[in-house]
Amino acid sequence: MTELGELWLYALGLAAVVVFSILYSLGGREGVGKWVRREVGGGFLALSCLGLALAWGTFSWWSMGILVGLPAALHLGYGAGDKFERELKRRALYGFLLGLQAVWFGFKYPFPDLVIAQVILSVITSVYLGLRNPLKPSGEEMLIAALSVVVFPFLAGRP
Numbered sequence: 001m002t003e004l005g006e007l008w009l010y011a012l013g014l015a016a017v018v019v020f021s022i023l024y025s026l027g028g029r030e031g032v033g034k035w036v037r038r039e040v041g042g043g044f045l046a047l048s049c050l051g052l053a054l055a056w057g058t059f060s061w062w063s064m065g066i067l068v069g070l071p072a073a074l075h076l077g078y079g080a081g082d083k084f085e086r087e088l089k090r091r092a093l094y095g096f097l098l099g100l101q102a103v104w105f106g107f108k109y110p111f112p113d114l115v116i117a118q119v120i121l122s123v124i125t126s127v128y129l130g131l132r133n134p135l136k137p138s139g140e141e142m143l144i145a146a147l148s149v150v151v152f153p154f155l156a157g158r159p
Contacts, residue, residue: 001056006157009055013153016048017146024074024145025138042071045149049105049156056157058105063156066104073097078130088131095119095126098148105155114158118151 001009020041027037046066053059076097079090099122106115125147129140 006056009052009157010154013048013052013156014150016045016052016153017150020045020048020149021142021145025141028141029138038071038074041145042074043067045152046070049152052153053105053156056159058157058159062107063104066101069104070098070101073101078126084131088127091126091130092123095123095148098122098126101149102151102155105152105158109158114151114155118149118155121150122148 023041023044024037026032027034027041049066050059050063053063073094076094077090078094079087081087082090096119099119100115102115102118103112106112106118125144129135129144133140135143
């Protein structure tokens with residue numbers, strides 16, 4: 001594949017992250033339903049990454065685990081409204097398990113550097129933005145979603 005072709009596939013991956021982020025935030029709005037975040041958003045991103053892996057020729061049957069793992073991680077509560085210590089722990093666990101879903105594409109490498117980077121970014125994002133609340137809720141949720149999965153499409157195409 002040419003570098004230009006790779007560039008367009010990475011751009012499609014980032015577009016999938018943006019769509020996932022919108023669905024994630026939308027699923028957090030009153031009257032919409034968490035299923036939009038969990039099943040629709042999680043399913044969309046998982047299928048997008050699998051499609052990218054197929055296009056790159058890096059698909060592995062192990063990667064299919066993301067179809068269950070990502071929606072399952074999105075089902076965890078992150079403790080909004082709990083006491084500080086409990087919310088801190090739940091947000092850290094939520095970020096850890098969400099970021100860890102990168103492993104479905106990164107397990108095949110001797111040193112899973114990008115998986116580790118994704119987990120760290122996801123935990124920091126979930127804890128800091130979730131506890132600090134520096135943005136309006138819809139924007140904050142979009143940013144949490146985007147930063148918690150941004151490496152996924154890049155791992156899907158990693159040779």
